[in-house]
Amino acid sequence: MTWGWTGIRGTWGTPEAEASLDALAEVAVGWNCVTYAALQDKPSSTQIHWRDEPTVTDDEIRWAIRGARARGQKVILKPVVNCADGTWRAFIGFFEIDVPGEHGWADWWASYTEFVVHHARIAQDEAVELFVIGCEMVRADRREAEWRELIRQVRAVYDGPITYNCDKYQEDHITWWDAVDVISASGYYPSGGWPAQLDRIERVVRAHNKPFLFIEAGCPSRAGSAARPNDWTFGGEADMQEQADYLAEMFREAGARDWVDGFVLWDWPAQLYAREEAASNRDYCPYAKPGAEVVREFYASRS
Template sequence: MNVMRRTAATLATVAVLLVAGCSSSGGEDDPTPGPSASDRNGRPDDRKVSGLRGMTLPSWNTDDYSRPQAETYLRQIAATGTRWVTFTPTWYQDRVTDSAMRTTGETASDDSLRHIIRLAHDAGLKTMVKPHVDLTKGGDRAEIKPKDRDAWFTAYGRFITHYAQLAADNGVEQFSVGTELAGTSRDGERWGRTIAAIREHYKGPLTYAANYDEYQKIPFWKDLDVIGIDAYWPLADKATTDAARLRSAWRPIVDELAAFSDRQHRKILFTEAGYVSQRGTTTAPYSWTVSKRDGEAEQAAAYEALLAAFDGKPWWAGVCWWMWDDWPDSGETAKRLAYTPHGKPAEKVLKKWWGER
């Protein structure tokens, strides 16, 4: 998910995954659910909740991950029943045609990233590092199409292997090789070489976070351990708080994903999914600015529908929600309207499905 300051967003093996806790068939993150983990009323069984339980904590500034609030945020995240947390160090390029990316004052420092990984482990959370590339002059990262592709991939290789080594050195349990780079992701040969270079540094499970309208066009899933999708499918044509209706809207998508997983012989992880607490969020989950009207009930219904629709699916590896609270003085969307579920009905939905019982 691109940050608002840039733009509103637009549209290997099972054994390795079991070790990583990303399988929906066992392990402490993911008790075996059987055919369904819901009772007749649609409530989660007290003993069985399937899939990786994740939350994203993004950074917008150099020192975010070393702020005093970091430990508090992680405790709050863990209290929802979340067992994984995703971090998003970001480099920037000015234009979609540029041939390289660089750090800026909005890039989390390496020391701060190491610090928050350590805090997360201390809090009993597993970690995924999901580096992002964004644009300083506006636009969507999906539109990045460098004029000099060889130069861009060389620069990207330096960027991503830097974080792969940092992840390896700090015991990170899963790593994403890229996020929503649709303008380059059809280049299977160059991406294959990039992934091979990453594996020289990082031996854990790898994914790529494809946008929901991108994942079927990716030629390199065979090189990765799990399919990653940023799951911002529109579910309604008008605002609704009807969780049953939203769950029904997921049905054709569930069927589509089940078939895709079977063809690729890989499980599917929602590397992102989320809803602002604004009226109409289910019509455009990828948008930070659907409306200025409160939509907490719609956000909660959307959380309920996703968790109910995918619970117990043996090919579904879980979800990393976008996102927890913004850091003080950095959010450009008021908390009451933002993606965070914290302090809202959606947090209660998470605790119902994921919380300790």
């Protein structure tokens, strides 16, 4: 399960966050993906303000890792960059060739590398089981040389396995999968579309002979979201069964493929809504919803 998103300073290490971790432990989750975001101003900005609010502090990150461990979970550490103006990180990008006087890739990569390598050191200190070097950076995906250099620098400070979280439909467009240890993707595929997408992804996984997981996957509890599971802005009414049915289909279809090694569901916040509010909650978190039982039963069957 993805825990703690978006990582707002001051909301981790609290009694509410402790209660959230306790509730998550009841869902048979074996891996906790501690996930948080740092902000750059807009997609054309070159500085990532990862030391500043609202991003969680290093101490909060260590607290979350240790809290997951105390509950018997292995840990994935996933630092993510977001845009403060609300633009999706997939659109972060610049001219293909750096131009004097214009914001360019070189400056952005310097800032991004500093951000990622700093958190890789935390991953090393805390013996994190898997480290994520990026998430859904679609326009940046083609910058192969920069990704390979980032991976080299991460490996210099972290000796565990590394993955990159590509976006949905991008699995067969990454040219540097050989440089990571695990192939991972966001699996927000519409209901009914799983078989075709799994067939496509399988060719990539078999070609590289590496472990694979859906490091993001899930569906909001909203009517109509099974057809648009990646759309967190979709305006359907609360529908807990839609989420449960989608998760059951995803587990059935993807779980039958021997090359799919796991799922990291989206998501479980550090501050949960009240149990009695679950029926009206329209978000991805399955807490106190029928979807939680689907998750618990599937995970328990694979433990």
